[in-house]
Amino acid sequence: MSFQDFPWQHWAQIRSAEPALTLGDESLTWRELCQRIDALAGGFHHQGVWEGQGVVLRSKNCPEMVLAYLALLQCGARILPLNPQLPGALLEQLLPDLTISHALTFGDPLTVTGINSLAMTEGSGFQVDWQPSRLTSMTLTSGSTGLPKAAVHTGDAHLASAAGVLAVMSYGASDSWLLSLPLFHVSGQGILWRWLLAGGCMVVRDLHPLSHALQGCTHASLVPTQLWRLLEQEQPLTLHEVLLGGAAIPVELTQAAQEKGINCWCGYGLTELASTVCAKRADGLPDVGEALPGREVKVVDEEVWIRASSLAAGYWKTGKVEPLVNSQGWFATRDRGVLTGKRLTILGRLDNLFFSGGEGIQPEEVERVIVTHPAVKQAFVVPVDDAEFGQRPVAVVEADESLDLSLLAEWLQGKVARFQQPVRWLRLPDELRQGGIKISRVQLKLWIERVA
Ligand code: 4YB
Structure with missing residues (x-):
């Protein structure tokens, strides 16, 4: 399907009074949604947002973030949704290369020189033309090494992603998809598109x-x-x-x-x-x-x-x-x-493959076995440096409080090769859940080095 207008305008023409979006306790029809987006896009444009500009949208999922994402699309901006938990020092390194002119943040303000703060003010409607080939979003990768990269997608690419999924899963006008993953990750944007x-x-x-x-x-x-x-x-x-x-x-x-x-x-x-x-x-x-x-x-x-x-x-x-x-x-x-x-x-x-005493260990292979234990929800196998073996595997698990981790080590024996057996077992600490959808293996390794 190809749109002639922004998708919400398209649906407002043919399903004007049907429910489009539930924001907390409020439900908006496609027509009402269009009105809200028009007004916000007007407000952003009034604050100097132009077509093609890079705009940071730093927030965890909330109604305002979703409305702002759509209104910024309607301004023709190149949106960079950001995890509010990313450290300031990382942003200072990252943002200069991402050609950002404005930032809308909910919570702490973003203080990076050359970036203007935006507010959620309303103005009289504004829109650029819907152009599916326009660059619409930049999404940070969760690369294992170095700085994250910003993958930039067109509206066409997002819609092609959506079309592929909807070719196999049915999701129609009477269905409701919860925005259950963050918009600063592709999995959240996938839901939206x-x-x-x-x-x-x-x-x-x-x-x-x-x-x-x-x-x-x-x-x-x-x-x-x-x-x-x-x-x-x-x-x-x-x-x-x-x-x-x-x-x-x-x-x-x-x-x-x-x-x-x-x-x-x-x-x-x-x-x-x-x-x-x-x-x-x-x-x-x-x-x-x-x-x-x-x-x-x-x-x-x-x-x-x-x-x-x-x-x-x-x-x-x-x-x-x-x-x-x-x-x-x-x-x-x-x-x-x-x-x-x-x-x-x-x-x-x-990139996760490592060697221990000359044997290759693919951590995910061992993790797959550990998570079959009924009391384990999540497991990571991480290499730690070792004078004799080069590196050795350490397991970090999220498991029922009542589970004695030494029993887990015993349980694993015979289920994986001896060189794959973790030499230490630790519980996943809360501090490593940083608002994203994944635990960073780099952070895990640093944490193990700190506590070891
Ligand atoms: C996997 C993996 C798998 C990714 N087995 N390794 O809409 C969706 O598709 C969705 C639904 C629910 C939850 C997440 C999603 C996503 O989009 C996930 C996209 C994602 O994880 N992107 S990422 O760039 O952060 O990581 C990609 C990497 O994640 C891959 O290169 C794989 O290594 C790993 N991965 N799905 C095993 N089913």
Whole structure:
């Protein structure tokens, strides 16, 4: 489907009085949504936001952030949604190369020279033309080394991402997708663009507790740990479909969800690809399914390569868009994978592979076994330096308080090779949950070095 106007204007023409967006307790129709966006876009334009400018939107998900994202699109801005928990020192290094002129922040102001603060004031309506090839968003990658990069996507790429997912999952006008993952991550933006493509309903609410936020929602995107926590609660759910992703998805998890009547979809996605690349209905097998329409996947020397209409135009660097495809026109992901027929299985990140006494350890391979323990929700295997072995594996787990970790070490014996057995077991500390959807392995390693 191609839009002639901004998607919300399109839906306001044909579904004017139908519900579009639930913001906390307030419900907006497509017509009301258009009015709110017009006024906000007018306010931003009045404050000097022009087409093509880079604008920081620093917030955790909230109604204002969603309205601001849409209004900035209507101003033709190149939006950089930011995790409010990113440290100021990192932003000072990062932002100068991202050509940012304004920042809208909820919470602490952003003090980086040359960036003007924006306020949520209303003005008389404003819009640029809808141009699907305009660069609309910059999303930071969660690279394992160095500074994050900003993958820049056009509206076309976001809509191509949405179309691929909606070719397999049904989501229509009478469905509500909870904005259950942050807009500063592609998984949150994926929800928003699917909502805009389908003209369904999106729900923006405080996510704690998740079971309350989900009331009345038919769809959600979750990382595996969120679904584990949800399944522990007793509340009945209206949830029909859950799209899982972001990390390895244990089959035990999808089976437990299925028993509670939740249909699970296993997805594999990346920032550069504007979220989901492969997906399948959970079927008790550990693969992530086939490439969705509009994507091609191949494996070269164990590495997953992707070609897709949802691929970012490039990484933004001081006003230029640096291409991210290799000389053969593919995006090489740094993920290790195998194709069985057309179905892809992800083995882990090539960058996570380390050597211990000459033996290669792919941490995700060991983690997959640890999380099959019924008291474990999440596990990480991280290398620590060792004079004799070069590096040795240490396990960091999120597990039931009552679980004695030494029993876990015992339980693992015989389930993985001896060189893969972690030499220490630690509990995941709260300080490493930084508002994002993933725990950073770099931060984990630094933390282990501090506490060891
Ligand atoms: C995986 C993986 C998998 C990613 N097995 N490793 O809309 C969605 O698709 C969605 C729904 C729910 C939760 C998350 C999502 C996402 O978009 C996730 C996108 C993402 O994680 N992007 S990322 O750039 O932060 O990380 C990408 C990396 O994550 C990949 O390169 C893989 O290493 C890993 N990953 N899905 C195993 N199913």
